[in-house]
Amino acid sequence: xxxxxxxxxxxxxxxxxxxxxxxxxxxxxxxxxxxxxxxxxxxxxxxxxxxxxxxxxxxxxxxxxxxxxxxxxxxxxxxxxxxxxxxxxxxxxxxxxxxxxxxxxxxxxxxxxxxxxxxxxxxxxxxxxxxxxxxxxxxxxxxxxxxxxxxxxxxxxxxxxxxxxxxxxxxxxxxxxxxxxxxxxxxxxxxxxxxxxxxxxxxxxxxxxxxxxxxxxxxxxxxxxxxxxxxxxxxxxxxxxxxxxxxxxxxxxxxxxxxxxxxxxxxxxxxxxxxxxxxxxxxxxxxxxxxxxxxxxxxxxxxxxxxxxxxxxxxxxxxxxxxxxxxxxxxxxxxxxxxxxxxxxxxxxxxxxxxxxxxxxxxxxxxxxxxxxxxxxxxxxxxxxxxxxxxxxxxxxxxxxxxxxxxxxxxxxxxxxxxxxxxxxxxxxxxxxxxxxxxxxxxxxxxxxxxxxxxxx
Amino acid sequence: xxxxxxxxxxxxxxxxxxxxxxxxxxxxxxxxxxxxxxxxxxxxxxxxxxxxxxxxxxxxxxxxxxxxxxxxxxxxxxxxxxxxxxxxxxxxxxxxxxxxxxxxxxxxx
Numbered sequence: 001x002x003x004x005x006x007x008x009x010x011x012x013x014x015x016x017x018x019x020x021x022x023x024x025x026x027x028x029x030x031x032x033x034x035x036x037x038x039x040x041x042x043x044x045x046x047x048x049x050x051x052x053x054x055x056x057x058x059x060x061x062x063x064x065x066x067x068x069x070x071x072x073x074x075x076x077x078x079x080x081x082x083x084x085x086x087x088x089x090x091x092x093x094x095x096x097x098x099x100x101x102x103x104x105x106x107x108x109x110x111x112x113x114x115x116x117x118x119x120x121x122x123x124x125x126x127x128x129x130x131x132x133x134x135x136x137x138x139x140x141x142x143x144x145x146x147x148x149x150x151x152x153x154x155x156x157x158x159x160x161x162x163x164x165x166x167x168x169x170x171x172x173x174x175x176x177x178x179x180x181x182x183x184x185x186x187x188x189x190x191x192x193x194x195x196x197x198x199x200x201x202x203x204x205x206x207x208x209x210x211x212x213x214x215x216x217x218x219x220x221x222x223x224x225x226x227x228x229x230x231x232x233x234x235x236x237x238x239x240x241x242x243x244x245x246x247x248x249x250x251x252x253x254x255x256x257x258x259x260x261x262x263x264x265x266x267x268x269x270x271x272x273x274x275x276x277x278x279x280x281x282x283x284x285x286x287x288x289x290x291x292x293x294x295x296x297x298x299x300x301x302x303x304x305x306x307x308x309x310x311x312x313x314x315x316x317x318x319x320x321x322x323x324x325x326x327x328x329x330x331x332x333x334x335x336x337x338x339x340x341x342x343x344x345x346x347x348x349x350x351x352x353x354x355x356x357x358x359x360x361x362x363x364x365x366x367x368x369x370x371x372x373x374x375x376x377x378x379x380x381x382x383x384x385x386x387x388x389x390x391x392x393x394x395x396x397x398x399x400x401x402x403x404x405x406x407x408x409x410x411x412x413x414x415x416x417x418x419x420x421x422x423x424x425x426x427x428x429x430x431x432x433x434x435x436x437x438x439x440x441x442x443x444x445x446x447x448x449x450x451x452x453x454x455x456x457x
Numbered sequence: 458x459x460x461x462x463x464x465x466x467x468x469x470x471x472x473x474x475x476x477x478x479x480x481x482x483x484x485x486x487x488x489x490x491x492x493x494x495x496x497x498x499x500x501x502x503x504x505x506x507x508x509x510x511x512x513x514x515x516x517x518x519x520x521x522x523x524x525x526x527x528x529x530x531x532x533x534x535x536x537x538x539x540x541x542x543x544x545x546x547x548x549x550x551x552x553x554x555x556x557x558x559x560x561x562x563x564x565x566x
Contacts, residue, residue: 117530124534131541141552145561147545152497152558155538156488159504162531163481166508166524170474170515175523220564 001058003040003068004108010034011101018094023087026094030101031076038072041065056176057118064112066316067243071111074235074323075104081331081439082228096136099129100232107240111247116165116175119244123161123208126240127154130233134225146224153217157207164200167193177252184255198253202260205248208241211267211301212274215294219278222290223341230286231330234293235323242319246304246312257307265305265393272298272400279407284341285333288407289326292367295404296322299382299397306386306393314385318378321366321450325375328363328443332356335432343411348419353430359440361412366447368408369401374450381454473514480507494549494556498542505535 010033017026044060060068079086079097086096106126113119131154135147169175171194172183184190203214210218222230253260275295282288296318303315335356338345350357366375379401387394480503487500509528516524550556 117527120527121530121534124537128537128541131545135545135548138548139552141549142563144545144549144552145564148494148549148558148561149564151538151542151545152488152494152501155498155501155542156485156504158534158538159481159484159501159508162505162508163511165527166477166511166515169512169524169527170518173515173519173521175527224564 001055001060003037003044003060004058004105006033006040007037007101007105007108010037011098011105014094014101015098016094018091018098021090021093023083023090023093026097027079027083030079030097034072034076034079034101034104038069041068041072057115058109058112059114060112063243063247063312064108066313067111067239068108070316070320070323071104071107071236071239074239074327075100075232077327077439077442078228078231078235078330080435081231081327081334082226083435084433085226085228085334092136096133096228099133100228103127103129103133103232104236107236107243110240111243113244113247114177116169116177119248120162120165122240123244124158126237127158127208130229130237133229133232134221136226136229140224142224143226144224146221149217150221150225153207157204157214160200160207161204164197164202164204167197167200169197171197177248180252181254184253190256194256195259198256198260201248202263205241205245206267209238209245209297210294211297212271212294213267215271215274215297218294219287219290222293223284223286227286227330227334230289231327234289234326234330238293238297239319239323242300242315246315249304250307250311254307261305264301265390268298268301268305269393269396270298271295271301272397276400276403276407280403282407283343285329285336285338285343285346285411286341288343288411289329289333292404292408293322293326295400296367298400299379302382302386302393302397306389308385308389310381310385314378314381317453318382320453321374321378321447324443324446324450325363325366328359328440328447329367331436331439331443332360332363335430335436337431343414346411346415347417349430350416351419353432355437356430356432356440357415359444360415362444362447364408364412364415368405370405372448372451374447374453377451377454470514470518473510477507477511477514480504480510492557492559494546494558497558498539498546501542502535502539505531 010030014026014030017029045065079100086093103126106122109118109122110126113122131147131151134150135144137143171191172180174180206214272295275291275298279288279291282291300315300318303311336345366373369376369379383394383397484500484504484507488497491497509531512524512528546556
C-alpha cells in the first residue's frame with residue numbers, strides 16, 4: 001500500500017512541477033518517485049505487513065510485487081526514451097509523464113486486487129489516461145483517430161466487463177475473488193448465470209489484451225499513437241491486463257477450468273495465426289509491432305490454457321522479455337523517426353549507427369525467440385511447461401514461431417543493408433539523445449543476459 | 458385486478474433482468490451499428506446504465522449492499538469516461554470537421 005501512495009504522490013507532484021516549465025526537473029522527480037515506489041515494493045517483499053495492510057481490497061503478495069516491479073521498470077524506460085518527444089511541447093511535458101504514471105498506478109492495482117471493486121477501478125485508471133495519451137499529438141488527425149478508436153473499443157469492453165461482473169454477482173452474491181472461488185467449490189450445481197458472466201468477462205479481457213477475434217483495434221491504435229505511448233501500451237498495459245487475467249481466472253474461476261480451457265485453447269491458436277500471418281505483409285513498422293504483439297499474446301495465452309504451478313511465473317518472465325524487446329524497438333523507431341514510419345526507412349541503420357543497429361537486431365531476434373536471448377528463454381519456459389499436457393498446441397505454437405522468424409529476419413536484413421542509392425526514400429539522420437542510448441543499453445543488456453534470471457526462477 | 462396483483466407481489470427479479478438485458482443489447486447494437494460518434498457514446502452510457510439496473514436488482518435479491526456501492530463506482534467512472542470521450546471527439550472534430558466514424562479510416566492495413 002505504501003508503494004501505491006508514493007506512486008500517487010509522484011504523479012501529483014509531477015503534474016504540479018509542470019508549472020515550472022523545467023522538463024529536466026520534472027523528469028528527475030518522476031523517475032525518483034518511480035524508483036522510490038520500487039524500493040517500497042522491495043521492502044514489502046521482505047516485510048509483508050505494513051500500516052495499511054488491513055485493507056482487504058488490495059493485497060501486495062509476491063505475484064503483485066513481481067508484476068508491479070516490472071511495470072515500474074518499463075515505465076521508467078519509456079519515460080526516459082520518450083523524453084525527447086515530451087520535451088518538444090514544453091507546456092505539456094509534465095502532463096505526458098504524469099498521465100503515464102497514473103496509468104501505471106492502475107496497472108499496479110490490476111495485479112494486486114482482491115475484489116471486483118478494485119479490479120474495475122484499476123482497469124479504468126489504467127485505461128483512461130491512455131485514451132488521452134493516444135491522442136497526445138493534438139494536431140495530428142491520425143493520433144486523434146487512434147485515440148477515438150481506442151476509446152470506443154475500451155469503453156465498449158468496459159461495458160461488457162461490467163455486465164459480466166453483474167451476472168457473476170447475481171450467481172454468487174459476492175465481489176471478493178476468494179469468496180467467489182469458495183462459492184464455486186461448495187456449490188452443488190453452478191447456475192448458468194455464472195457461465196454467462198464468465199463469458200462476458202472473458203471477452204472483455206480479450207478486448208483489453210488484444211487477442212483475436214477482438215484484436216482489430218490494436219494495429220490502428222498502435223500505428224496512430226505517439227511512439228512512447230505505443231511502447232507503453234505494448235509493455236505496461238498488456239502486463240497489467242494479463243496479470244489481472246491470470247489472477248482472476250486462476251483464483252475466482254479455477255473451478256470452471258474445464259469450461260473456459262477449450263475456448264482459450266482455440267483463441268490462443270487463432271490469435272497466433274492472425275498475428276503472425278498479418279504481420280508478414282506489413283510495410284509500416286509500428287503496425288508490424290502491433291501484429292507481432294498480437295502473436296505474442298497468443299503465446300502468452302498458452303500459460304493460461306495449461307495451468308501449472310509455474311504458469312504465473314512463466315507468464316511474468318515472458319512479458320518481461322517481450323517488454324524489453326518492444327521498448328528497444330520503439331526507441332529505435334523514435335531514432336529513425338520516419339514521417340510515414342516505413343520499415344524501408346531502417347535501411348542503412350546498421351552502418352550509420354552501429355550501436356543502435358545492433359540493439360535493433362538483438363531486439364528483433366529476441367522477439368523471434370533466437371537463443372541465447374531472453375525471448376528464447378521466455379518461449380522455452382512456456383513451451384516446456386505445456387508440452388506434456390498439450391503437445392498439439394505446442395506444435396502449432398512452434399509452427400507460428402517459424403512464421404514469425406520470417407518477418408523478423410526480413411526487418412533485420414533491411415537494417416543491415418547498405419544505405420539506399422535510390423533517391424525515392426530520403427535518408428533519415430538517426431539522431432539519438434543520451435537518454436535513448438541509456439535505454440537502449442539497459443534493454444540490450446537485459447536481452448543478452450536476462451537468461452540469468454532463470455537461476456532465481 | 459392485474460394491477461392489484463402486481464402491486465401486491467412486487468416486480469420479480471426476472472423482469473429486471475430481462476429489462477436490463479434488453480437495454481444492454483440496445484446499447485451494444487447502437488455501438489456496433491450507428492455511425493455518429495456522439496450516439497455511440499450515448500449507447501456506451503446506456504450499456505453502463507443497464508449494468509447499474511442489473512446490479513441494483515441483484516443486490517436487492519441477495520439482500521447485500523455491495524452491488525449498490527458498485528453502482529456509485531460505475532457512475533463515477535462513466536462520468537470520467539464521458540468527459541474524456543467528449544474531449545477526444547472535440548479534438549477529432551477540430552482536425553477532421555466530422556463526427557461520422559465511417560470517415561475515420563486513415564489508419565488501416
